[in-house]
Amino acid sequence: MNRFAELLDRLAYEPGRNNKLRLITGYFREVADPDRGYALAALTGALSFKHAKPALIRDLIASRTDPVLFGLSYDYVGDLSETVALMWPKAAMAAHNNPPPPTLTEVVTTLRTLGKTELPKQLERWLDELDETGRWALLKLVTGALRIGISARLAKTAAAALGNKDPHEVELMWPGLAPPYLDLFAWLEGRGDKPVNRDPAPFRPVMLAHAIEDTDFAPLDPADYIAEWKWDGIRVQAVAGRDEHGHITARLYSRTGEDITGSFPDLVPALRLPGAIDGELLVLREGRVQSFNVLQQRLNRKVVSPKLIKEFPIHLRAYDLLGDDENDLRELPFAERRERLETFIGKLGDPRIDLSPTVPFASWEALTAARADPAGAGAGDDADAVEGVMLKRRDAPYLPGRPKGQWWKWKRDPHIIDAVLMYAQRGHGKRSSYYSDYTFGVWTAGAGGDELVPVGKAYFGFTDEELLQIDRFVRRHTTEKFGPVRHVVHEGDKGLVLEVAFEGLQRSPRHKSGVAMRFPRISRLRWDKPPREADRLETLEKMLKAEAAELDA
């Protein structure tokens, strides 16, 4: 347990993805079965036991420490598990007779079967046996609050790296595996056969598109491609299959393979035919696709209430078929898969699942026109939820990852405004010596004339060279410092104008300006522009009104 705690501790501070991977892979290499398997389960959220309540932890510490000292300590540290882990007094027993600290395996297997009344005594014993970091990790684990910035995908990738395997392979077999993953590690270390996924509804690694640039079109022949709308929703894979008893199992996966079925129980009954659909999750009201802002209300919900289901009816818009009953279609050319998909959706005949239409075009000019006006090119009322077009080669098989030249995404042009840099903050990790997080604002009428009001924050979009330039500007034009934040000069004729690109706007009572941007990034530095010529809040408000008007129409 102490070694696992050490890993968690280190991961909690490490900002870089590759370094996190190396830390986890290093742990898998160093630690034996079954401990490392339970660690993988903990990192992927695959452990299941009843979590301890914070009140129980409070009771434990209260019985061992002075309440005043605990209060002062908790105030200082600000985190219950950490406070308890740090101030837990060692039991006053002979040092030579101490039992060894528990292994992760012991903790996990004991917690699975432990009765509620036995838990406090057991926790106390473990807390006595572990060191500070071990106690911290234990408390985080038993309270179910293991937040260390690791995705399940990252942990699986680290496991794959142990055997130099493609993470997709691990993803593919994952639903058929169970902690402590002895078969997985045996295969990764070349000691055993590749585990077979016997899951009736497994995830298939997804195929992704490249963003197309103007210069990419020249060698492409429009006749080789099929175009579809690019929907502003959530990419999902909806899989149904028969288990050994012939019953249908249906699952919904995110594009990274996370099982999100539990969040969308209203879609599950629609998946009654064995097959694997690649499509977009959307919210439809009266047959019309709602904006991403609306869809967002249904995402990341632990509890899905009937009210939520009624107000935000979920819908699947299908654009590919990877499996049809027992048949794996991924080797077939896209054009053939598309035909199979049309038949499949027709057979399903469910209003919650429909086909994503293709966009007919004979030339790139025609497609350019369609992309500029989706409403007039067939998207009709749903045009608001279109964020561009997808181009897929007719003869492309379904390949995992982002293969070159097969699929292209051609997004609508983003919205652009000129805003003024107001505050800058240091970045993390590699960027910790740079002011790389920027708050920018636009003009609005204030009590004493025009003033800037912050409308957003961005920390990417610029090149490394531009980052150096902005960093230098920030350091030379700081007017005040508040902790890590620098107040950068922003007056009518003094300051830096940033061209900010963003995907959409939302009303936001939490921001002083009343608006919040989606996906803002710095697209250009406007050294040439005096701040007074930057955009005004009214411009953004007009955009909001235009969106609202379209929604109401």
Place this chain on the structure above:
Amino acid sequence: MRPQDILLPVASGLCCKPGGFHIDPIRPVERAVITHGHSDHARAGHGAVLATQETLDMMRLRYGENFAGSTQAIRYGEEIWLGETSVKFHPAGHVLGSAQVAVTCKDTCIVASGDYKDAPDPTCTPFELVPCDVFITEATFGLPVFRHGDAADEVKKLLASVALFPERAHLVGAYSLGKAQRVIALLRQAGYDAPIYLHGAMENITHYYQSRGIALGELRPVKGVKKAALAGTITLAPPSATSDIWTRRFPDPVTAFASGWMRVRARARQRGIELPLVISDHADWDGLTATIAATGAGEIWVTHGQEDALVHWCQSKGLRAKPLDLVGYGDEEETETPLADEAEA
């Protein structure tokens, strides 16, 4: 004699009227008795200064030859009469030359311990327990959450990270006086014998440690070394330098910080530290409480740090205790000024 008639906090520091001196005064005074060389305790501009030879040397390094009107060196265990009081120095185990000052007047002995630690440190004389009537203790880490553990284990953590990331540079933030040299000595004890690199601001004081016979192995200035050559190396730097432009000379640096504050995650995260190393030159909670009990003092004065918790603890043990209102002392974290150093770095 009442203790407060011997030592009394005043605006310029802890004043001893019967002895005619101040301990660690924060403003210029006629006669100063100085516990150790950290800048919040050892300031320039006093008339006469009494301190250990090492402390005097460090003040000279920092402030120049004329840092005081006159100086007098005192050895550990040596007793000097000042006015009606006897003054005796005892090792505090905090940094090289650090001392506790025992002031005895008539039948009452007060020990002003300055900053101290009871943990082993290869770079200074170990802390000595001095029985007394009144014990003045620091409380930098005066909360039961601060338990520092074994510094050697933290250095192992650092070396494990260097082994795991051989293409990255490891940058260890450490106070220039004391902590940096202790970390270097601990690295040597752990068997690390590669050259260790130094930020410019650490060179003088580190060389001074070496001149006092403390073995630190091969040290090199980091200035002028090519970026690629710093892969897999360890560099010691003042804490504030580890998050600034200066770090851009290193290949993908891992930022470590050797400090007792690193025990608390939020503190480490706030500073953007990737590898916190809990190594402190101050006593931790267990050290503070054990020391207080062992001095046999019936009255405890608690100063700079988390006074409330320690005063509460003392009272719960039946000791008379009060916070001592002394201003101007922080931990070195706040007082280290690297901006001037950056130029020479």
